[in-house]
Amino acid sequence: MAENTKIPYKIYLEENEMPKQWYNMRADMKNKPAPLLNPGTLQPMTAEELEHVFCDELVKQELDDETAYFDIPQEILDFYKMYRPSPLVRAYCLEKALDTPAKIYYKFEGNNTSGSHKLNSAIAQAYYAKKQGLKGVTTETGAGQWGTALSMACAYLGLDCNVYMVKCSYEQKPFRREVMHTYGANVTPSPSDTTNVGRQILKEFPGTTGSLGCAISEAVEAATTREGYRYVLGSVLSQVLLHQSVIGLEAKAAMDKYHITPDVIIGCAGGGSNLGGLIAPFMGEKLRGEKDYQFIAVEPASCPSLTRGKYAYDFCDTGKVCPLAKMYTLGSGFIPSANHAGGLRYHGMSSVLSQLYDDGLMEAVSVEQTSVFEAATRFARVEGILPAPESSHAIKVAIDEALKCKETGEEKTILFGLTGTGYFDMVAYEKFNNGEMTDYIPTDEDLEKGFAGLPKVD
Amino acid sequence: MAENTKIPYKIYLEENEMPKQWYNMRADMKNKPAPLLNPGTLQPMTAEELEHVFCDELVKQELDDETAYFDIPQEILDFYKMYRPSPLVRAYCLEKALDTPAKIYYKFEGNNTSGSHKLNSAIAQAYYAKKQGLKGVTTETGAGQWGTALSMACAYLGLDCNVYMVKCSYEQKPFRREVMHTYGANVTPSPSDTTNVGRQILKEFPGTTGSLGCAISEAVEAATTREGYRYVLGSVLSQVLLHQSVIGLEAKAAMDKYHITPDVIIGCAGGGSNLGGLIAPFMGEKLRGEKDYQFIAVEPASCPSLTRGKYAYDFCDTGKVCPLAKMYTLGSGFIPSANHAGGLRYHGMSSVLSQLYDDGLMEAVSVEQTSVFEAATRFARVEGILPAPESSHAIKVAIDEALKCKETGEEKTILFGLTGTGYFDMVAYEKFNNGEMTDYIPTDEDLEKGFAGLPKVD
Numbered sequence: 036m037a038e039n040t041k042i043p044y045k046i047y048l049e050e051n052e053m054p055k056q057w058y059n060m061r062a063d064m065k066n067k068p069a070p071l072l073n074p075g076t077l078q079p080m081t082a083e084e085l086e087h088v089f090c091d092e093l094v095k096q097e098l099d100d101e102t103a104y105f106d107i108p109q110e111i112l113d114f115y116k117m118y119r120p121s122p123l124v125r126a127y128c129l130e131k132a133l134d135t136p137a138k139i140y141y142k143f144e145g146n147n148t149s150g151s152h153k154l155n156s157a158i159a160q161a162y163y164a165k166k167q168g169l170k171g172v173t174t175e176t177g178a179g180q181w182g183t184a185l186s187m188a189c190a191y192l193g194l195d196c197n198v199y200m201v202k203c204s205y206e207q208k209p210f211r212r213e214v215m216h217t218y219g220a221n222v223t224p225s226p227s228d229t230t231n232v233g234r235q236i237l238k239e240f241p242g243t244t245g246s247l248g249c250a251i252s253e254a255v256e257a258a259t260t261r262e263g264y265r266y267v268l269g270s271v272l273s274q275v276l277l278h279q280s281v282i283g284l285e286a287k288a289a290m291d292k293y294h295i296t297p298d299v300i301i302g303c304a305g306g307g308s309n310l311g312g313l314i315a316p317f318m319g320e321k322l323r324g325e326k327d328y329q330f331i332a333v334e335p336a337s338c339p340s341l342t343r344g345k346y347a348y349d350f351c352d353t354g355k356v357c358p359l360a361k362m363y364t365l366g367s368g369f370i371p372s373a374n375h376a377g378g379l380r381y382h383g384m385s386s387v388l389s390q391l392y393d394d395g396l397m398e399a400v401s402v403e404q405t406s407v408f409e410a411a412t413r414f415a416r417v418e419g420i421l422p423a424p425e426s427s428h429a430i431k432v433a434i435d436e437a438l439k440c441k442e443t444g445e446e447k448t449i450l451f452g453l454t455g456t457g458y459f460d461m462v463a464y465e466k467f468n469n470g471e472m473t474d475y476i477p478t479d480e481d482l483e484k485g486f487a488g489l490p491k492v493d
Numbered sequence: 494m495a496e497n498t499k500i501p502y503k504i505y506l507e508e509n510e511m512p513k514q515w516y517n518m519r520a521d522m523k524n525k526p527a528p529l530l531n532p533g534t535l536q537p538m539t540a541e542e543l544e545h546v547f548c549d550e551l552v553k554q555e556l557d558d559e560t561a562y563f564d565i566p567q568e569i570l571d572f573y574k575m576y577r578p579s580p581l582v583r584a585y586c587l588e589k590a591l592d593t594p595a596k597i598y599y600k601f602e603g604n605n606t607s608g609s610h611k612l613n614s615a616i617a618q619a620y621y622a623k624k625q626g627l628k629g630v631t632t633e634t635g636a637g638q639w640g641t642a643l644s645m646a647c648a649y650l651g652l653d654c655n656v657y658m659v660k661c662s663y664e665q666k667p668f669r670r671e672v673m674h675t676y677g678a679n680v681t682p683s684p685s686d687t688t689n690v691g692r693q694i695l696k697e698f699p700g701t702t703g704s705l706g707c708a709i710s711e712a713v714e715a716a717t718t719r720e721g722y723r724y725v726l727g728s729v730l731s732q733v734l735l736h737q738s739v740i741g742l743e744a745k746a747a748m749d750k751y752h753i754t755p756d757v758i759i760g761c762a763g764g765g766s767n768l769g770g771l772i773a774p775f776m777g778e779k780l781r782g783e784k785d786y787q788f789i790a791v792e793p794a795s796c797p798s799l800t801r802g803k804y805a806y807d808f809c810d811t812g813k814v815c816p817l818a819k820m821y822t823l824g825s826g827f828i829p830s831a832n833h834a835g836g837l838r839y840h841g842m843s844s845v846l847s848q849l850y851d852d853g854l855m856e857a858v859s860v861e862q863t864s865v866f867e868a869a870t871r872f873a874r875v876e877g878i879l880p881a882p883e884s885s886h887a888i889k890v891a892i893d894e895a896l897k898c899k900e901t902g903e904e905k906t907i908l909f910g911l912t913g914t915g916y917f918d919m920v921a922y923e924k925f926n927n928g929e930m931t932d933y934i935p936t937d938e939d940l941e942k943g944f945a946g947l948p949k950v951d
Contacts, residue, residue, distance in 0.1 A: 043507070043508040043574070044508065044574040044575060045574070047505045049501070050501040050502065114877075116501070116502040116503070117502060117586065117876065117877045118877055128575065128649075146604045147877060147878075148873070148877060148878055148879040148914070148916075150916075187877055190873075190874040190875075191586075191874065191875065191877070209919065209923065210668075210916070210919040213919040213920075213922050213923040213926060214879060214916075214919060214922075216922075216923070216926045217870055217873055217879060217922050217926060218873065218874060219874065412675055415606070415648075415675055415676065416648040416649065416676060416677065417648075417649065418575065419572075419575045419576055419605060419606060419645055419649070420605075420606055421606040421672060421675060456606070458606075458608075458668070458672075458916045458917070459916070461667065461668040461671040461672065462671075464671050464672075464674075464675050465667065465671040465674070468671060468674045468675060
């Protein structure tokens with residue numbers, strides 16, 4: 036195709052071409068995602084109930100299944116300009132190395148200090164908290180990407196930022212902790228003695244190194260018991276997918292500018308923030324019957340919520356303090372094997388993506404981690420970017436798809452989301468480099484244990 | 494000025510606007526830098542002698558004081574396209590935070606996996622080695638930025654890469670080591686038993702954790718005693734400044750495009766690779782009498798080669814195996830205090846920059862590290878990028894200059910080089926965050942000890 040010769044390695048939109056609105060897929064969905072339920076009454080959460088936990092404006096976004104476009108406030112647009120547009124990259128070197136007729140593009144979200152796309156929603160959530168006149172926000176973080184992103188956003192706006200960091204990460208991953216400190220955040224190893232739930236857990240399990248579920252519970256308690264604080268979350272929620280739509284909107288604008296139409300769109304999926312953002316405007320066209328695309332969600336074989344989970348109401352957190360969401364889930368008690376290196380450890384999946392998947396509008400595959408790190412290394416060596424383990428799930432499947440094209444001779448255009456860099460994941464790379472990484476696939480019995488904990492709803 | 498409203502946050506050149514040639518400042522210098530001397534004969538190094546250590550083409554570049562422009566080979570241009578153009582950023586948020594009438598711009602070289610500008614020369618040096626039909630290259634690395642950059646370049650070209658990494662860094666900074674491993678490099682803790690010099694040092698000092706000087710000696714021995722290998726170096730050399738001119742050429746093209754003329758150009762200076770690259774085309778105009786600019790080299794107060802060193806012939810390495818260069822130097826035996834956190838530890842300075850400084854064409858200031866980390870943190874919080882400690886030296890002085898403008902009301906345009914990110918420097922940030930960082934300024938007696946080791950030349 037003649038287009039080939041004209042496509043630069045990297046496409047950057049001009050400032051005036053950047054999206055000024057977020058796109059809400061739910062507005063075009065025939066089957067809307069099921070509402071969040073109050074964990075006590077099992078009735079749909081009201082705005083009033085949610086406003087106890089989240090900022091008012093974000094509650095509106097969370098509950099709005101009708102409005103297709105939300106204006107991005109000018110302050111957020113200005114912040115976006117510091118690290119956006121992110122480049123849409125033509126993977127010429129990878130194509131050459133694979134000797135494939137496929138055309139591979141990736142939207143690279145790692146060129147900011149948080150190292151990932153998380154910043155897109157962090158600034159939005161912090162902005163609405165600031166606008167509401169709040170003092171600060173609380174959240175939890177595991178490996179630290181989300182906590183870092185939120186710290187950056189809060190530093191920019193002068194908002195207090197309290198991060199409950201899973202204790203073992205706090206101790207074993209001091210670098211991300213120090214990035215958060217540098218951005219002025221208060222980082223508390225969880226469980227801590229600053230909350231009731233933390234004190235209770237410490238009493239019951241004195242030597243515990245914590246869990247994400249416990250950190251969520253502490254962050255929610257801290258937000259709801261202190262004047263002027265709200266809780267914020269980096270994935271799963273519909274509002275997060277809304278903010279992350281900036282990824283897909285930029286990607287689509289860049290592709291449209293060069294008359295490129297993707298055939299296959301691939302993203303890694305943990306809670307769904309990246310995938311939901313990347314596919315948003317393309318899925319919109321599909322939902323409105325304007326165009327067709329193949330969407331592939333890639334998840335780790337060790338935490339296969341879409342490919343092996345159940346579509347059911349479940350708790351969003353292991354502490355069971357958050358609302359219930361209907362989603363593909365492995366059960367809130369499911370914990371991926373300790374040998375699992377990357378992220379994407381969440382037991383469930385965004386309600387929006389779950390509904391799209393259930394409606395057959397999206398596919399899902401699961402991949403094993405050694406194959407993911409093989410793909411990551413291959414990619415790093417030819418494309419120059421050392422990818423995050425999470426992002427590398429998408430790389431693995433993009434390579435697989437490109438190799439299929441090599442066999443069939445098809446010149447498919449592949450777009451995948453490269454969500455971030457792996458600079459803080461070198462312990463996992465070291466394990467892989469030394470041949471010490473193994474794979475783990477849960478047995479049906481393992482999964483049954485997780486399903487047994489699903490709440491009875493209906 | 495009306496320009497203000499039109500300047501985007503980040504200026505990216507189009508692919509066809511990127512420089513296709515490197516610029517060699519020496520061609521326009523009235524007083525050429527003094528030649529390298531053979532450490533044995535004290536006579537100028539001949540091309541033949543240098544070709545024993547460096548690739549033929551790079552020797553030509555090293556010795557050429559006349560040719561102003563060198564074509565960048567297409568393969569290198571293609572590699573550059575993977576991570577270049579780097580953005581020229583208008584620091585709107587920093588300006589606002591400082592409430593200064595100054596206009597601040599920075600050229601950000603950290604958006605690649607090596608985390609710094611080092612990749613610009615690494616790919617060039619690796620390319621010429623490959624072109625010469627060599628099997629591989631050897632080098633040394635301290636903190637690991639240069640080693641990482643070289644590993645990436647060699648992986649791309651399929652060249653063997655042997656990095657001698659100072660043993661204490663190898664053990665204490667495992668992350669960069671693993672990035673190099675991921676790119677397929679052989680990383681050897683130095684001193685090692687793979688070279689004569691290494692074995693000798695190990696015998697004399699069994700428990701030593703190594704030094705950069707020792708690692709250089711091992712890398713040079715490994716290159717010169719094995720068939721098909723050459724040694725490469727990431728700074729100081731004139732060829733490196735030539736390759737790094739791509740930084741300044743891009744910055745100038747971006748500024749010219751928007752009719753911006755900098756008044757002050759600021760860069761951190763260790764061996765001079767970044768500063769020499771950033772100022773190159775601007776200095777060219779000054780040398781040719783076309784325009785005037787103020788250039789400021791920023792060095793750490795703990796390693797003040799320009800501000801307190803002597804302009805003399807000295808060894809480039811502590812092992813004294815490399816050629817002698819005339820430069821501002823603290824003596825090859827000078828070792829900055831252990832409490833010095835950032836890079837820029839080199840005892841000397843590029844001969845080109847030394848000559849320019851001696852001719853009064855460039856200024857130099859030295860700054861203390863706690864003030865550097867204060868500036869770094871301030872910058873990170875408003876501009877979103879967590880800077881490398883090295884780069885933060887330039888940030889510190891750019892802020893100082895902007896604050897001077899606030900006092901005088903001058904609307905100066907400031908350009909500084911942001912050479913890289915600090916993601917692998919969080920130990921230093923942690924020290925600063927915890928209030929444990931101190932400053933160190935060598936006494937005159939400390940410096941005299943270093944000067945005492947200068948070789949007798951003339």
